[in-house]
Amino acid sequence: MGNCTSKPQTSSKPQTSNKPPMKAVTSSNDSASRTRVMAEREYHNVESSTYVLPKDDREKDRLHEPEFTTQLFGKDINVLDVGCGPATWLMDLATEYPDSNFYGVDIADTFPQAIHPRNLHFQVANALEPLPFNFKFDFIQVRLFTLALRESEWVVAFRNIYNALNPGGIFQVIETCPLMNTNDPDMIKIRTSMAQLLRKKQQNPDMASQLGKVLEQENFKVVHKETLELPLGHGTPADIAAGDVSKGVLLGMAPFMAAQMNIDVEEYKILVNKAGANMGPAKTSVTLWGYLGQRPSDI
Ligand SMILES: C[S@@+](CC[C@H](N)C(=O)[O-])C[C@H]1O[C@@H](n2cnc3c(N)ncnc32)[C@H](O)[C@@H]1O
Incomplete structure (x- = not known):
C-alpha cells in the first residue's frame, strides 16, 4: 500500500541516548x-x-x-523505520537531519543499496523476529504494513519494536484500510474479493483501526491518535496522485487477486483500470489511521 498521507504530530520529544556503532549494515544474502x-x-x-x-x-x-516527512527530530537521535521499503521517508529525514542516525530494515532488500546519505543504514530483517541491533532507538516507525502481517502477528511486531525502543522513545504507526470506500460496482467487487483474500491469509483488512488497542496491550502509552479520510481521484493533483498510488496497490496484487476472483490477470487489470478511472464520480476514498505510542520511561 502507499496511500497513507496521515501524519500524527506530538509535542513529546524523543530522548537521546546510547550511541550506535556508525558502521553501515547491508544484506549479504543473494538477492535473486x-x-x-x-x-x-x-x-x-x-x-x-x-x-x-x-x-x-x-x-x-x-x-x-x-x-511524508515529520518534524519531530532534534539532534543526535537514533531512528528506525521497520518495513522501510524503498526508504522514501528515511532518505528525506537523513538528508534533513545529518546529526541523527537513521536505520531501515525490511524483509526484502528493496532499500537503496548503492547511494544513500552517510547517516542512513539498511539491513534485511523480519519485524517478527527480535530486531538485530545492539543499541536502542529514540524513534521507530511502521508505515503501511496492513498487507504485511497476519492479525496475530501485530502484537509480535509491536513487542519487538517496544524492546528496541529506549524508555521514553516514540513509536509512530501510520496505516490505512486497504478496502476502499466507494460507490463503484467494480471497485466493490474488487473490495469484496480483497477482503476474502486477506481473511484467507489470516490478515485483518480493518487492522488499522485496531492498532491503538494493540499498542496498549504491548504497554505503549498512546499519546496521539488520528484518522483521516483521503479522497482518491477526485480531481485535485493530490487526489489524483493518491488514486494512482491506490490503483498501484490493486495492480501489485494482481496474481493473488485474479486467482481469488477466478479471472485471468489481464481481465483483473482491466477491471482495476476501469474502477480506477471512475474513482472521482464514485466518491472513492480510503481511511487512514496514525498513532504515536510511547514506551513509558519508568518501565
Ligand atoms: C507497502 S510497503 C511500505 C514501505 C514503507 N514503510 C513506506 O511507507 O513507503 C510494506 C513493506 O513492508 C515490508 N515487509 C513485509 N513484511 C515484513 C516483515 N515481516 N518484516 C519487515 N518488513 C516487512 C515489505 O517488504 C514492504 O517493503
Whole structure:
C-alpha cells in the first residue's frame, strides 16, 4: 500500500541516548534467491510471510510517490523505520537531519543499496523476529504494513519494536484500510474479493483501526491518535496522485487477486483500470489511521 498521507504530530520529544556503532549494515544474502516472479512482477520469496505486494522497481516508484516527512527530530537521535521499503521517508529525514542516525530494515532488500546519505543504514530483517541491533532507538516507525502481517502477528511486531525502543522513545504507526470506500460496482467487487483474500491469509483488512488497542496491550502509552479520510481521484493533483498510488496497490496484487476472483490477470487489470478511472464520480476514498505510542520511561 502507499496511500497513507496521515501524519500524527506530538509535542513529546524523543530522548537521546546510547550511541550506535556508525558502521553501515547491508544484506549479504543473494538477492535473486529472495525473489519470485509472477505475472511479470517480482515478489519476495519468504515462505512464512503473507505479504502480497511486489518488490520490483515499479513498486518502489509507487512507494516513492507520496512524500511524508515529520518534524519531530532534534539532534543526535537514533531512528528506525521497520518495513522501510524503498526508504522514501528515511532518505528525506537523513538528508534533513545529518546529526541523527537513521536505520531501515525490511524483509526484502528493496532499500537503496548503492547511494544513500552517510547517516542512513539498511539491513534485511523480519519485524517478527527480535530486531538485530545492539543499541536502542529514540524513534521507530511502521508505515503501511496492513498487507504485511497476519492479525496475530501485530502484537509480535509491536513487542519487538517496544524492546528496541529506549524508555521514553516514540513509536509512530501510520496505516490505512486497504478496502476502499466507494460507490463503484467494480471497485466493490474488487473490495469484496480483497477482503476474502486477506481473511484467507489470516490478515485483518480493518487492522488499522485496531492498532491503538494493540499498542496498549504491548504497554505503549498512546499519546496521539488520528484518522483521516483521503479522497482518491477526485480531481485535485493530490487526489489524483493518491488514486494512482491506490490503483498501484490493486495492480501489485494482481496474481493473488485474479486467482481469488477466478479471472485471468489481464481481465483483473482491466477491471482495476476501469474502477480506477471512475474513482472521482464514485466518491472513492480510503481511511487512514496514525498513532504515536510511547514506551513509558519508568518501565
Ligand atoms: C507497502 S510497503 C511500505 C514501505 C514503507 N514503510 C513506506 O511507507 O513507503 C510494506 C513493506 O513492508 C515490508 N515487509 C513485509 N513484511 C515484513 C516483515 N515481516 N518484516 C519487515 N518488513 C516487512 C515489505 O517488504 C514492504 O517493503
